[in-house]
Amino acid sequence: MADQAFVTLATNESYARGAMVLGKSLRNHNTTKKLVALVGPHVSEPCQSVLKRIFDEVRVVDVLDSGDTAHLAMMKRPDLGVTFTKLHCWTLTHYSKCVFMDADTLVLSNIDELLEREELSAAPDPGWPDCFNSGVFVFSPSNETYAKLLQHCTEHGSFDGGDQGVLNSFFNTWATADISKHLPFIYNLSSIAIYTYLPAFKQYGGNAKVVHFLGKTKPWSYTFDPKAKQISGSVHEATAHPTFLLDWWTLYSSAVVPLLQEQYGDQPFHSGCVEGESSPFAEALGPQLSSEERKQKWEQGQADYMGMDSFDNIKRKLDTFLK
Incomplete structure (x- = not known):
């Protein structure tokens, strides 16, 4: 059509x-x-x-x-x-x-x-x-x-x-x-709904056809090391599942950046791709938050999914509680 x-x-x-x-x-x-x-x-x-x-x-x-x-x-x-x-x-x-x-x-x-x-x-x-x-x-x-x-x-x-x-x-x-x-x-x-209903995401997330990076922090707000396949940025502002973020950056760095480089030629432009310049995303955890601060972050769709609020940690807490 x-x-x-x-x-x-x-x-x-x-x-x-x-x-x-x-x-x-x-x-x-x-x-x-x-x-x-x-x-x-x-x-x-x-x-x-x-x-x-x-x-x-x-x-x-x-x-x-x-x-x-x-x-x-x-x-x-x-x-x-x-x-x-x-x-x-x-x-x-x-x-x-x-x-x-x-x-x-x-x-x-x-x-x-x-x-x-x-x-x-x-x-x-x-x-x-x-x-x-x-x-x-x-x-x-x-x-x-x-x-x-x-x-x-x-x-x-x-x-x-x-x-x-x-x-x-x-x-x-x-x-x-x-x-x-x-x-x-x-x-x-x-992407911000994933952590509000984790069991549903675990059950159905594999069938996702379109991911929408809602919230103030967009994929292009981060930086990416293509060699190490690591994303850097403020985890406490993160509103996206790390797998989807990595998908976005992998596609951007491999298929889009070469086209941009071709068009910009000698003109400088910021691609967001850096090698070994910043700490890995997984290590970019800020200071520990209080329970009240963590609750506020969750309500704003800003779960610290690489650290305290990771799926494994939540599952561990739930398993302990259920036992």
Whole structure:
């Protein structure tokens, strides 16, 4: 189906790299669909060039300078700038159906079957399962829907300040109307949800098809030693399962960094790949936290999974308790 596509959005350089990894992961798992990247005007030429090597279509979208209806809506609701940019995906009317995927997602197996679903299909949000998470959703491009979404934005705003609030209030029957529009959680496995229900992750996590690196700390926030296969960064900010983080960095360092190096040439750029410069991720444990501090970290989705809150430690505690 040449008129079906996977669509992502990169508003800046960091998210552009996320989009590159997402695109590569879709290609590696042999998608037969088109790949589209919407990019903000601040994404550099070298990054756009790399995106063009991976995606079938790269389109610059800028709600501030555009002459379209989003520009008028922006005047009334400047707080929703990035949201308006994301809603541009409905203007891709040369496609009959698409799957939107945030640039902080990673595909773990072929997901072309998602295009058999109808608008608006999405997985539940782990924070409030009667809302869907807008990191992965199936939609049908339509100028009419686009206009209605913009009008909805200007009249009602967003209850969470972003696109998820807008889309949930617009497609407000998702929770109750049609179970076939509820994507299984394996199509949008939230990395911060893993530690809130560990037994379920242990039971079903192996079937995951898409992992979503939710939270403030993204994969590209870390550094990586490709030789030692070690990730460095603040463990207490970590919100992702180490295996998935390693998958992301392995793909980025092997398939994306060479393309970036080619485009940047002699110009310096920070790839995030360093050799032997920083301590291994597993050793980057900070000072011991109090029980109250640990509880707060858990509630914020920031479990110290490489240390105190590792699965083995939790299992050991549970086994002791049950005995």
